[in-house]
Amino acid sequence: MHGIILSFVLLLIILVLPILSTASELNPERLSDQPWDHSPITVYIDNKSLPLHYSPTYYTQIEAALEYWGEGGNGKLNYTPVFEIVDSEKADIRIRWVENLEKNASAPSEVAGYSTPWIDNGRFVRVDMLLGVGDYKGTEWIQYDDETMLVLAKHELGHALGLEHSNDKQDIMYPDYKQKDNVNSLMSEYGSLLLVAAYAALAIIVFFAVSWLLRKTKR
Secondary structure, eight states, X not given: OHHHHXXXXXXXXXXXXXXXXXXXXXXXXXXXXXXXXXXXXXEEEOOSSOOTTOOTHHHHHHHHHHHHHHTTTTSOOSSOOOEEEOSOTTSSEEEEEESOHHHXXXXXXXXXXXXXXXXXXXXXXXXXXXXXXXXXXXXXXXXXXXXXXXXXXXXXXXXXXXXXXXSOTTSTTSOTTOOOTTOOHHHHHHHHHHHHHHHHHHHHHHHHHHHHHHXXXXX
């Protein structure tokens, strides 16, 4: 009888481990504690290959976003980044704008910004950052204003500094603009409830299975 119960316990562990693995990834705030192995971090802002609806004030929003992170940002970094804006496409962080990310850069639907880190031995070699300048609402084109661009720039620079998405809606790293990256939106929003439900369902199954076996043994 003890062998049967032990088998059920092992089965329970096997079923729960994948859930725990997923749950541990629900709020990964930091991709790396020290993603860059040097300072300053050079930044190239492409103000030459510009989309139709680009606004010259967007450049200022990038500068403001760099200042935000240089002054501590959301407080989640383990280091203080120092930036240097350079006129070279060989910079560490390379920022450019496109008219529409989904159409012009094959990004996921409804994504407003996208950062691609190139990593070697756990450190960033470079980060390519794309920022859309607007999106369609139905058939109407809506251009992003400066406030929206500032939020996008801060968010994407957070990724370029090693931060992942946050579940805190007050955090700049919360995916306000559905910047999906590697976040499963269902698990991100309902992960805790799903985990509790899974535990409850497994507990009920094991309880009834063991009860049935006990009754059968007594017969």
